[in-house]
Amino acid sequence: MKTDRYLLSILVDDEPGVLSRIAGLFSSRAFNIDSLSVANTTEPEISRITMVTRCEPHIIEQIKKQLNKLINVITVNDLTDKKYVQRQLALIKVNAQPEKRAEILRIVDIFRCKIVDVGLSHYTIEMSGNSDKHDAIISLLTPMGIIEIASTGTIALARENGR
Amino acid sequence: MKLTGAQILLKMIKEEGIDTIFGYPGGAVIDIYDAIAKQNQVKHILVRHEQGAVHAADAYARANKSVGVALVTSGPGATNTVTGIASAHSDSIPIVIFTGQVPTGLIGNDAFQEVDTVGITRPCTKHNYLVKDINRLASTIKEAFHLASSGRPGPVLVDLPKDIMQTIIDFKKPANVSLKSYRPNYKPNKKQLTKVVELIQNAKKPVIFAGGGVILSKASEQITTLAKMANIPVTGSLMGLGAFPGSDPLWLGMLGMHGTYRANMSIGNCDLIIAAGVRFDDRVTGSIDTFAPHAKIVQIDIDPTSIHKNIKVQCPIVGDCKTALEGIIQLMGNKTFDRHSEWIGQIQEWKETTPLRYDQGGKIVKPQFVIEKLYELTKGEAIITTEVGQNQMWAAQYYHFDKPNHFITSGGLGAMGFGLPAAIGAKAACPDKLVVDVAGDGSIQMNIQELMTAVESELDVKIVILNNQYLGMVRQWQELFYDKVYSSTAMVNAPDFVKLAEAYGAKGLRCDKPDEVEATLSEGLNSKGTIVMDFIVDREESVYPMVPAGQAITEMLLV
Numbered sequence: 001m002k003t004d005r006y007l008l009s010i011l012v013d014d015e016p017g018v019l020s021r022i023a024g025l026f027s028s029r030a031f032n033i034d035s036l037s038v039a040n041t042t043e044p045e046i047s048r049i050t051m052v053t054r055c056e057p058h059i060i061e062q063i064k065k066q067l068n069k070l071i072n073v074i075t076v077n078d079l080t081d082k083k084y085v086q087r088q089l090a091l092i093k094v095n096a097q098p099e100k101r102a103e104i105l106r107i108v109d110i111f112r113c114k115i116v117d118v119g120l121s122h123y124t125i126e127m128s129g130n131s132d133k134h135d136a137i138i139s140l141l142t143p144m145g146i147i148e149i150a151s152t153g154t155i156a157l158a159r160e161n162g163r
Numbered sequence: 164m165k166l167t168g169a170q171i172l173l174k175m176i177k178e179e180g181i182d183t184i185f186g187y188p189g190g191a192v193i194d195i196y197d198a199i200a201k202q203n204q205v206k207h208i209l210v211r212h213e214q215g216a217v218h219a220a221d222a223y224a225r226a227n228k229s230v231g232v233a234l235v236t237s238g239p240g241a242t243n244t245v246t247g248i249a250s251a252h253s254d255s256i257p258i259v260i261f262t263g264q265v266p267t268g269l270i271g272n273d274a275f276q277e278v279d280t281v282g283i284t285r286p287c288t289k290h291n292y293l294v295k296d297i298n299r300l301a302s303t304i305k306e307a308f309h310l311a312s313s314g315r316p317g318p319v320l321v322d323l324p325k326d327i328m329q330t331i332i333d334f335k336k337p338a339n340v341s342l343k344s345y346r347p348n349y350k351p352n353k354k355q356l357t358k359v360v361e362l363i364q365n366a367k368k369p370v371i372f373a374g375g376g377v378i379l380s381k382a383s384e385q386i387t388t389l390a391k392m393a394n395i396p397v398t399g400s401l402m403g404l405g406a407f408p409g410s411d412p413l414w415l416g417m418l419g420m421h422g423t424y425r426a427n428m429s430i431g432n433c434d435l436i437i438a439a440g441v442r443f444d445d446r447v448t449g450s451i452d453t454f455a456p457h458a459k460i461v462q463i464d465i466d467p468t469s470i471h472k473n474i475k476v477q478c479p480i481v482g483d484c485k486t487a488l489e490g491i492i493q494l495m496g497n498k499t500f501d502r503h504s505e506w507i508g509q510i511q512e513w514k515e516t517t518p519l520r521y522d523q524g525g526k527i528v529k530p531q532f533v534i535e536k537l538y539e540l541t542k543g544e545a546i547i548t549t550e551v552g553q554n555q556m557w558a559a560q561y562y563h564f565d566k567p568n569h570f571i572t573s574g575g576l577g578a579m580g581f582g583l584p585a586a587i588g589a590k591a592a593c594p595d596k597l598v599v600d601v602a603g604d605g606s607i608q609m610n611i612q613e614l615m616t617a618v619e620s621e622l623d624v625k626i627v628i629l630n631n632q633y634l635g636m637v638r639q640w641q642e643l644f645y646d647k648v649y650s651s652t653a654m655v656n657a658p659d660f661v662k663l664a665e666a667y668g669a670k671g672l673r674c675d676k677p678d679e680v681e682a683t684l685s686e687g688l689n690s691k692g693t694i695v696m697d698f699i700v701d702r703e704e705s706v707y708p709m710v711p712a713g714q715a716i717t718e719m720l721l722v
Contacts, residue, residue, distance in 0.1 A: 013344060021285060028286050058471070065468040069288040070312065074344040 035153030189236020191263025217247020237278030251574025314347030351482030375402030376440015580609030
């Protein structure tokens with residue numbers, strides 16, 4: 001079955017249990033969540049959830065309607081076919097023996113990343129970008145020996161006229 | 164006005180116009196029960212199991228056309244409500260369930276009789292709340308009633324920690340509910356309504372398909388008007404029975420797995436379906452690929468998620484059924500419509516060649532015969548509740564409901580044990596009506612303890628047990644699809660229902676002869692008090708027509 005990637009920006013009441021209502025909806029109806037990111041907005045009672053989901057085209061309509069049906073969901077904005085900016089943040093701790101350090105720094109430079117922590121045998125790199133960039137830097141750093149990675153889900157906002 | 168949390172709860176229930184609630188006490192709600200004892204505005208009916216309280220509240224809501232209320236304690240009290248809540252959720256019935264909870268300071272500590280009630284009931288409620296601040300209590304209760312009864316109705320649960328019920332505050336009436344994230348769309352799009360009129364004008368073989376939503380939005384009159392205006396035959400889902408008069412010549416009978424031949428054939432051959440308040444459940448559609456292959460489908464529903472969920476429709480209308488149907492009727496105005504005489508003739512032929520049928524020859528009582536006699540004797544005026552299984556299907560097929568809110572059944576969830584507590588709830592809502600629970604010998608045993616509730620509360624209900632000493636519907640499947648391996652479905656060891664009725668202080672009657680059915684029913688229905696009528700029926704009678712699961716609904720197994 002052909003699946004597509006959809007990016008939803010969801011405003012919700014900032015209340016206990018809201019995330020579990022959304023997660024419960026997805027698990028009970030066998031929808032998939034690729035990534036999920038939740039944070040406050042400028043309004044104290046509202047949070048924004050950015051979600052990436054993969055499904056067949058006819059399922060996304062049902063997902064959006066089911067999300068809208070949840071009492072705590074205020075709006076569901078499907079950014080997929082709109083103009084938007086998206087970012088993913090990753091912290092990558094990589095093995096940095098003296099003979100590899102120059103190569104790692106070159107990669108960091110090419111990808112316009114930052115070293116945010118240094119030790120005798122490691123660098124921790126901060127990367128922000130879209131998921132392609134994320135995948136690309138990981139593949140280049142893998143031969144150096146990645147010790148561990150922490151990365152966020154995608155966050156996104158519509159461009160000025162993309163609401 | 165200084166009030167405790169418990170007093171605020173009762174005050175808010177009264178404000179909603181609810182005069183009867185169903186419940187069961189326990190440690191976490193003892194303060195609420197203390198407050199109940201000290202007032203006389205809200206009547207409390209003590210059930211014998213919390214599941215019964217929720218089913219009773221469900222039926223109260225349906226019979227009374229209002230919201231039903233159940234009150235139970237924390238922990239096991241709350242978990243025992245889950246089946247009832249899930250049933251109301253499947254059938255979109257407006258109820259509010261109040262559950263006790265351990266004091267706020269103990270929440271999360273695995274305290275005695277603590278469960279995460281909000282977590283457990285999240286998937287089977289429309290919404291739920293845990294009240295942690297006494298200042299939010301009144302507004303939360305108001306919101307709960309608003310959510311339960313508006314839009315697509317459903318169960319809403321409010322979890323009430325014990326200390327909140329004890330706290331005293333200065334009570335202020337909460338403001339009207341306004342939720343930025345919840346504004347159900349009642350008003351349909353007019354363009355879509357115009358399209359419906361065109362579709363009706365162009366249709367040669369139209370059918371109206373009415374569901375529970377028509378009854379919930381009180382749109383029976385509109386469905387009937389629409390059907391008459393363009394001479395359109397009407398079928399219904401199980402939940403839609405009574406939405407259109409069952410004795411009207413345009414009535415096709417129920418649709419689906421145990422639908423009538425003419426209803427299923429009509430859907431298979433029609434060129435237009437006007438579906439109102441239905442969600443195209445698998446029991447109605449059979450195999451989706453072959454459902455109504457020649458039809459354009461109009462679907463009216465207040466809940467956008469019901470549309471395009473199972474069946475693709477050509478003309479979706481999001482809105483209240485009643486408002487939408489009124490709009491369509493208005494647009495039809497003085498236009499003249501074809502009488503579809505060829506189509507009506509075809510349907511009549513199906514009706515004549517292949518009616519619902521059974522054979523009451525011989526010395527064994529046929530269950531269908533009991534229902535037919537029940538219908539005759541009550542003149543179709545009784546409120547009928549059912550258990551689940553064959554009894555439910557025979558009641559649906561052979562009791563012809565002329566009015567809405569008279570058939571109360573666990574449709575979507577199919578919860579056995581529903582009928583008896585439901586009959587109690589319906590009787591509490593409509594004390595002047597005759598209320599009959601059509602039961603099987605299996606399912607009546609699932610909430611048999613509620614006989615005590617009926618007797619104690621003097622809510623006289625009449626129970627008709629179609630006793631075939633089998634879990635009949637499962638037996639029927641085993642007969643047809645599992646080589647007659649009747650695994651665990653023979654229930655030859657049952658209590659003596661007549662003695663059991665007497666043990667509870669009710670009256671029991673037994674009948675095992677066809678020529679005594681009428682007399683037994685007549686005695687049972689006309690006697691005062693709660694009566695159990697135990698009809699010993701043909702053990703291996705099956706419900707027909709039947710569409711095997713997943714097949715086209717036009718491919719029915721007939722008698």
